[in-house]
Amino acid sequence: GAVVSQHPSRVICKSGTSVKIECRSLDFQATTMFWYRQFPKKSLMLMATSNEGSKATYEQGVEKDKFLINHASLTLSTLTVTSAHPEDSSFYICSARDVTSGLNEQFFGPGTRLTVL
Amino acid sequence: AQSVSQHNHHVILSEAASLELGCNYSYGGTVNLFWYVQYPGQHLQLLLKYFSGDPLVKGIKGFEAEFIKSKFSFNLRKPSVQWSDTAEYFCAVSPSGYSTLTFGKGTMLLVSP
Numbered sequence: 233g234a235v236v237s238q239h240p241s242r243v244i245c246k247s248g249t250s251v252k253i254e255c256r257s258l259d260f261q262a263t264t265m266f267w268y269r270q271f272p273k274k275s276l277m278l279m280a281t282s283n284e285g286s287k288a289t290y291e292q293g294v295e296k297d298k299f300l301i302n303h304a305s306l307t308l309s310t311l312t313v314t315s316a317h318p319e320d321s322s323f324y325i326c327s328a329r330d331v332t333s334g335l336n337e338q339f340f341g342p343g344t345r346l347t348v349l
Numbered sequence: 350a351q352s353v354s355q356h357n358h359h360v361i362l363s364e365a366a367s368l369e370l371g372c373n374y375s376y377g378g379t380v381n382l383f384w385y386v387q388y389p390g391q392h393l394q395l396l397l398k399y400f401s402g403d404p405l406v407k408g409i410k411g412f413e414a415e416f417i418k419s420k421f422s423f424n425l426r427k428p429s430v431q432w433s434d435t436a437e438y439f440c441a442v443s444p445s446g447y448s449t450l451t452f453g454k455g456t457m458l459l460v461s462p
Contacts, residue, residue: 236392264448273358275439275454276393325393329448338450340385340393 235259236328238341245316246349253311253344255326262328265309266338267301270323282309316348351376353442355453362430362460370425370456372414372440379445382423384414387455388436396438399423400445410434432462 235258245251255265263284268276280301282288288301298320300312309328313320323345327338356371374380384396397408404416414425423440440453 266448266450273454275353275452278449278451281449327393327450337383337395337398338448339395342392 234330234339236326236339236341238324238326238344240344241342242345242347244347244349247317248315250312250314251316251346253313253324253326253346255309255311255328255341257307257328257330257339260328260330260339261306262309262330263306264329265303266327266329267299267309267311268325268327270325270343276325279311313346316346318348321346321348351380351442351444351451353440353451353453355438355440355456357456358454359457360459362458364432364460364462365429366460368425368427368430368434368458370438370440370458372423372425372453373421374423374440374442374451375421376442376444381443381445382414382416383441383443383450384408384412384423384425385439385441385452386436387439393439396425430458430460432460434458435460 237256239254265282267279270276279294280288280290282301282303284303290296303309325343327340352375354373382399385393386396397406399406399416407413437455437457439455441450
């Protein structure tokens with residue numbers, strides 16, 4: 233149980249284009265999903281917290297107009313990187329919190345490697 | 350805001366050696382503490398967690414961690430590592446009652462057979 237998937241696993245795009253990444257909780261409902269960015273040899277940095285049916289809460293320094301987050305259902309959240317630039321190249325990881333568990337525990341997706349040319 | 354410090358970026362051990370990975374956090378209130386592991390090519394998995402109660406927490410695959418409140422520490426231990434323990438290990442902290450996690454920078458463990 234508690235499986236989180238991400239799609240795509242890898243994406244390469246041209247500078248200026250937009251890329252959408254999906255995060256799904258496969259066998260549980262997630263009222264809250266989280267988006268992280270992981271730089272090489274560095275930690276996971278929380279970008280935003282996504283709550284189902286409401287606007288995402290962004291961390292300081294994260295541009296909400298550039299990283300659009302939608303959480304339309306209890307099993308799906310999407311991150312859209314708009315007008316991507318090479319500096320947006322990174323590993324993006326989502327996680328989901330099981331609303332029924334009552335515990336402060338997140339389950340992580342496998343990540344999406346974004347390369348912007 | 351909370352922060353997490355992991356002492357070692359890289360650790361190299363031989364099989365059967367004992368392991369201890371350091372983790373210290375800074376936060377003034379009650380916390381939940383976690384260790385996650387990321388095996389090569391795989392996603393983050395929870396090793397163990399501390400919410401309350403016994404400060405010595407046992408997790409999967411023979412790992413354990415001890416919460417020492419006075420030292421703001423949550424070190425991960427395993428008495429005898431295996432080659433399959435080669436992975437990156439992340440310590441994380443969350444204020445109690447909140448779901449936001451703050452991660453340390455990770456420690457890459459390489460176990461040689």
